[in-house]
Amino acid sequence: MAKALISADMEGISGIVHPTETNPDRYDYERGRALMTADVNAVVAGVLEAEPSAEVVVVDAHGPFRNLLLEDLDRRVRLIRGRPRPRGMLAGLADDVDAVLFVGYHARAGTGPAVLAHTISDAVLGVRLNGREVGEIGLNVALAGQHGAPVVLLSGDEAACAELLELVPDASTVPVKRALGQLTAEVLHPAVARDRLRHGAATAMGRRAQVPPLSISGPVALEVDLYSPSAVDMATLIPGVERAAGARTVTFTGRDVAEAYDVVQLLVQLAQVKNG
Template sequence: MAAIKVLISVDMEGIAGIVHPAETTPTGGDYERGRALMTAAANAVVAGVLDAAPAAEVLVADSHGPYRNILPEDLDRRARLIRGKPRELGMLAGLQAGAQAAMFVGYHARAGASGAVLAHTIADAILDVRIAGRSHGEIGINTLLAGSYGVPVVLASGDDAACEEFTALVPDGLTVPVKRGLGQYAADTLHPQEACDRLRQGASQAVSRRDEHRPVAASRPLDIEVDLHQPRTADLAALIPGIARTGRTVTFAAEDMTAAYGLLQLLAHIGP
């Protein structure tokens, strides 16, 4: 197989064993354990990519919270790490470097998803994002962003709800469910090492089949609706040129997904 560049975007809520904010926030008592589990999952996917394509260039984008969670010294040294925020393209920083395939690891379902673990959309400030009338969480938004760069998402992993959300948008995509959601803070989860074994196998398979996948792109121009949690956030959003407000919902048109993604990141940051 010819050398390829693979972007692995790693979130935290969808990692095996993780069920509570105490494990995902820097102030949480179990955060260091969460970081270790996240790093191990990233390493498993890096290994799987390189099992199938030893010459691949692998970029790992730390894509949770502050984007400073993966332990750099413990990450597979064959990969490069993208960390820190704010940054262009947020969770998918690295697309600009010419990635040919993307993978979502440790992802979660969108805000309001029934029975999903730690479900939300970008930040607590946002209740829902609709693109051309269709509701999307981070999985959908990021899949469309990758598609706008001509990059297919070839693998997604998280709880069962996250995997179903991905499959609804990318029917031929490969998923690796690592836990079954029992509620916002509860799950039936695989042992972390078993999850890593499955992730490695899944990543290898996804890379081997990458030519079977096509990017998923949204038609342009894009009409975006965002339901916000707090009226004050909507007040602030309405000060941004090009954004209209109706109650707690703001709307805007974007020329492309890069522009839409930038505004969505901004809306998340101005919220509480």
């Protein structure tokens, strides 16, 4: 029996273009949650269409990690929600996972045009693994690869889809919108997007054996560019983290991708702490 892990972010969900739809404190968030839940259900339907006996775990991977409407989620799945937790956006990842699917993902910081492009937080300007610029897509693909799990599908705007294909050329992608700017896109009708998501997930699961995991052997050189100089000051208090040349970059060498990934998560939390 195959095990599929679906990691669901929000900025790349069909129809979403603005922070009011992704932020729990803003007026349009409940609509965004409904759109997110419906997109995930479409992907679940595709996975189980291809492999009816598959075990499906859904990971709520946006913001507070408490966005998906549990009562409206496909009853055949198990949901991981809440934070803090190990492995962040890929909580539940283990060596028994056969395929990983990214739903509603967005492009990395500095990409454009791309809807709501960023890397984890606005406190982060950039992240590099072994000198290669990565965003959440690259970090999560690498972490999945450490467990031997291929990322077989991504949905989001066209920029996010291209970002995955740079790393995993054999993966399937479902572009559900075309970015015209950071807060603007040409979008599909939700029903059309969900039909494409269901079909794309079924296709991706059907050819998962043809998609190799991204393998990065250790040690792993990590560089993170932080927006705030005071965040850099705090970051250097973490054992092994050093200030690089220039005011904004810190470095760390991890034993493997997982250790580097954990340090990125910690750096983000430190960078969001208010001084004073």
